[in-house]
Amino acid sequence: MIHQHLTEFHGLPVHEVGDEVTEPRPLAAEVAWRVAGDDFDDEFEETFAELLETVDCAAVRALVVGTWGWAHDDRRADVPIGLLIEAAPRFPALEAIFLGDYVSEESEISWIGQSDVTPLLTAYPRLKRLDVRGGDGLxxxxxxxxxxxxxxxxxxxxxxxxxxxxxxxxLPALRHLELWLGTENYSGDSGPDDWAPILAGRGLPALRHLGLQDSERQDDVATAVATAPIVARLESLDLSMGTLSDAGAEALLTGQPLTHLKRLNLRHHYLSAEMSKRVLDALADVEVDLSDEQDFSEHNWRYIEVSE
Structure with missing residues (x-):
């Protein structure tokens, strides 16, 4: 579960639009501006208008979009995207957008109603970072x-x-790609054939970090990664948050070398102590995160870290 709103984004502290507690008022380029309405009321448009009226939007580098109303109201899913697209000429310096800064008290992650986010990239051709939280209707x-x-x-x-x-x-400039694959119960229905183009890496020549995380098929992910062409040029690989077991770890160890990596994240896993030791021994010069060990007993159900 996610219980805290972002306090930092794109290397900048987050500042809420309308929050006058912070004095002096930060310069437009010094913070990531958070725009949010009420959990259940349609106040987002008013807050967004306040941003346009009170902040030097031409200098804004990062925006965090929080609650735009009741997360389950599909009629509201297009509201923030529409406003951002309409206002694009006002934000020539915008580099980063986080869409969906809801915490679990406002909406569980799988209930956040999203829509097609591609138009944001069309409207902002100079955007360097796009983060999206929520998969319902995405x-x-x-x-x-x-x-x-x-x-x-x-x-x-x-x-x-x-x-x-x-x-x-x-995406020739993309260096960091992170996908929380999730569970089929919440539309996480991808498999090896769907991952294959990413793992081939033809459209991602600059990629240095790949995260295929939070999957109920984490062993299948590890097996696909073990022979993936893109891995040879990665600096870090993240297979955390999912149901990785000894079978998936074995695939990683018997696949292509991973010793060139700077970091391998396997946090929240179902590996036995013996397998964990094998991984650490085989990758002695790699920073390997094997924290948050789960009960790997065959008789226990395996859970991903973030689902509902």
Whole structure:
């Protein structure tokens, strides 16, 4: 569960639009501006208008979009995207957008109603970072974008269509890709055929960090990664948050070498102590995170870290 709103984004402290407690008022480029309405009331438009009226938008570098109303109201899913697209000429310096800064008290992650986020990349051709939280109704289209360096989807279930669209995109500047694949119960229905274009890496020549995380099929992910062409040029690999067991770890150890990595994140796993030791011994010069060990007994159900 996610219990705290962002306090930092894109290397900047987050400042709430309308929050006058902080004195003196920060300069527009010094903070990530958070725009949010009420959990259940349609106040987002008013707060966004306040941002446009009171902040030097031409200098804004990062925006955090929080609650835009009741998360389950599909009629509201397009509201923040529509306003951001309409206002794009007002934000020539915008580098980063976080869409969906809801915490669990406002909405569980898999209940956050999203829509097609691709138009944000079309409207902001100089955008360097896009983070999206929530997978209900989420859509993404294959896109060519020359500037994007970081793309993250935080979901309890990432639709296969979205995964395939990422793999079909041409993102020459992308260095960080993070996908929370989730569970099929919440539309996380992707599999090896859907991951394959990403793992081939043809449209991602600059990628240095890959996260395929939070999957109920984490062993299958590890098996696919073990022979993936893209791994040879990665600096860090994240297979955390899922149901990784000894079978998946064995695939990693018997696949292509991983000793070139600086970091391998396997946190929240179902590995036995013996397998954990084998991984650490085989990757002695790699920073390996094996924290948050779960009960790996065959008789216990395995859970991903973030689902509902």
């Amino acid at each position: 859509a993404f289209q294959a896109v060519d974008h020359a500037a994007l360096e970081t793309l993250r989807f935080e979901t309890g279930g990432l639709p296969a269509d979205v995964v395939r669209a990422v793999g079909a995109s041409t």
